[in-house]
Amino acid sequence: MSNITNNGKPDNLVEVENLKKWFPVQKSFLDRLLTGHLDYIRAVDGVTFAIRRGEVFGLAGESGSGKTTTGRLAIRLIDPTAGTVRFDGVDLATLSREELRKMRRRMQVIFQDPMASLNPRMSLGEGIMHGLKIHFPEKSNLHREMTMEIMEKVGLSPARFFYNKFPHQISGGQRQRVVIARALITSPDLVMADEPIAMADVSVRALLLDLMIQLKQEFNLTYLFITHDLATAKYICDRIGIMYLGQLVEIGELREVYTYSLHPYTQALLAAVPVPNPHKRRTQAMPEGEIPNPINPPSGCRFHPRCPIARDDCSKIEPNLRELRPDHWVACHYAEEFLK
């Protein structure tokens, strides 16, 4: 694979280590007086992974599992409570504001809701051009031409037809193309895409994914692709990390994880994916019980209250990620049972 260097080590663009983000819970003065402490939502609670140069790395899991927070931490849109993020070998915490601002050119974002991420009063052309003004002000004579070029590449064609339009004048699918163009115009290395097709019409979802795959090749991009939908992940990801309550429970190459899933949670998620052929397999419901509260996560393995194979010690000892198959890691005390 191209993302493995000569000495056999993966060539990582991003390395995230023991990352945590705890949000303080707003409490009344009286509450604080009575309990004497602050509570925290442990949105991300000790996450370690790497994104290899040129791959699509997926983060999947039910809503509330901490995917978005992890993504925002990974490109330092927010500061971690603990842990480190290295981008292209540089610890982002060591950068000055100005250095981080420069680094931002190389890390761009595509959010779920294009309407919310676009300025309604800016023409599409101006909106897409924005990053050029920030990062390449000295090349202002080229901005318009570069903007038109990227518009054509994302399928907003002919670009002069779309250039002076406004977000409300185009379709949702076209709006997401604007957001993609805006992310790519600064020639980033990494694009963090957070549920980028979740709000698009079902009919254009595959088109948008295909566009993202094509642009990735053309611009040598690396993606951090966040989705709650394992079918979408299957379509686009090379490797995947499965999150549950702020932690990674399984991580590996996509085909490996889908074929030989070793964590009961991953197995449950996969069993709940709707299958196109109704005669082939029945879709199963997710295991009983709600996702527990990230303020007071279950002791030991966080999945134990919902886990079909939980034993006594699962509520006592927290499992670490272990490599049970090549490059395939799982955090479950009893995952050996699923080794084929």
Ligand SMILES: Nc1ncnc2c1ncn2[C@@H]1O[C@H](COP(=O)(O)OP(=O)(O)O)[C@@H](O)[C@H]1O
């Ligand atoms: N800014 C915030 N302040 C307080 N709690 C937050 C904030 N952002 C996220 N959370 C909480 O952190 C947990 C993880 O959220 P999130 O990262 O958005 O998960 P996901 O993207 O997997 O749905 C949730 O319980 C969410 O309510």
Ligand SMILES: [Mg+2]
């Ligand atoms: Mg999210």
